[in-house]
Amino acid sequence: MQIPEIPNLIHFAIPFFIATVILEVILTISIKSKEYELKDASTSILMGLGNVFIGLFTKTIILGVFLFFYKFRFFTIPFVWWSWVLILFAEDFTYYWFHRISHESRFFWASHVVHHSSKKYNLSTALRQTWSGSFYTFAFWIPLILIGFHPVMVLVQISISLIYQYWIHTELIDKMPKWFEAIFNTPSHHRVHHATNPQYLDRNHAGIFIIWDKLFNTFEPEVEQPKYGLVKDIESYNPIKIAFAEWYLMFTDFLTSKTGIINKLKYFTKPPGWKHDGTGISSVDLRKEWEKKNR
Template sequence: MTIPEMPELIHYAIPFFVITVIIEAILTVKVKLDNYEFKDAYTSILMGLGNVFIGLFTKGVILTIFLLLYKYRFFTIPFSWWAWVILLFAEDFVYYWNHRIAHESRLFWASHVVHHSSQKYNLSTALRQTWTGSFYTFIFWLPLIIIGFHPVMVMVQMSISLLYQYWIHTELIQKMPNWFEAIFNTPSHHRVHHATNPQYLDRNHAGIFIIWDKIFGTFEPEVEKPIYGLVKNINTYNPIKIAFIEWYHMLSDVFKSKTSVRKRLLYFFKPPGWKHDGTGILSDDLRAEWEKKK
């Protein structure tokens, strides 16, 4: 049986994305939830289409790099059912750290911020994807190739993870059964991740399994109503600005800051909000302030 590459899986899912967004919009109107706005949803869809278009090129490049690296693998893991089960958890573990570092390092945040830029939370928000991340974030998955998972297996599992995360971008589903909430990422868990409430910042980085957040101390349950968007919102529906504005701000800090070269370079690696003169506000600072007010 021929296993399709990751881009094909996403392409097959596009009609499903469109239909479910329309259905959610209709249901949202019926239950009178204020989480759909035409301009916002339209922008998210454009960002998603741009991501797919760019992916036609980057996925080919990534697969080529994976195949070259695969020649130097430690083991040869077969296309067996047990290998897919192991890969399900291994890839999700890698995704967790990629996602977490995307919130802790501005270089990776520059591309990931796109996904958090909407102040709404619905299925169209899931489609608001980066135009730049696929050029370099794939490095997190290289260890899976070196271990011995075939590149096609890894890319298919990456696609499955992305498809799973689509349905959790909704407010229509409040809670799943307790056993499901304990193991898997859910709409409730992911609403926390998209929120700017101080206690919710940089929490719940899970892809499929929420267990990683619980193991590594980044889990936060949904208690109060989430406020979506960014600590400092972009406030634009222009896809070009959304895609590149954080790159512009980051590079401006690197080249225009009046400090040493070493400190300028730290703007790539320090968390969003970091300033070389100590005037920046980090998510940990906001969380600590919230803790004091409790």
């Protein structure tokens, strides 16, 4: 099977990202909104540039690992039109579970927290990406390789998903048409995902299709005004601190907690905020507490 060379779509999208951020800034100023803060937006852009730079190296590693596992595939899915339809849904289903677990397991949250660290919600927030996740989170997509999707197809679809998710990081779009809101991830759905309101915590993990959240009971509609950021904010514009703060805190908890090895290891697998002595409050606990009071 001859595999066509397909360029990294993210690199080609960078001029579009820059142009639309500038456009959003202009529109935001024109309606006198306070959603743009220079330090915050600059940090997001620096985090995005760092992610792209690191990606120049990790993409080679990821492709190598994918090609290794491709040798052990169960089937061979050809480069034809229907396979791109399959990979669209298969990759999005994979992304949903990766994204959900990134909120439910501190080991994966340590890299994903970067994307949620801004107290603002605009297109520049979409560019605030991890510097560490590229080294290990690709493992979630290995099952697609074993099924028989070629690594190039998987990597291209991952890029398409990320590009799609860029435009939903805005408050300038209220609601899309009802049919669109019912099927696809939208600015309204994703504002919920970035919010720290108790009822919004760990909801709407969708990439392109919101159907997975509805199917697996993690969907929450946008009702009250979202409050953005983290349950406990990092309170810094330093990209290095934002990139590695949670890693430092996680390993500190692991090394200093006076408990057995099993409980120590739970600092990697349990949700952020969990403590072995029961003193910690995770986002799961906050949401359950809200549900008891309101439902």
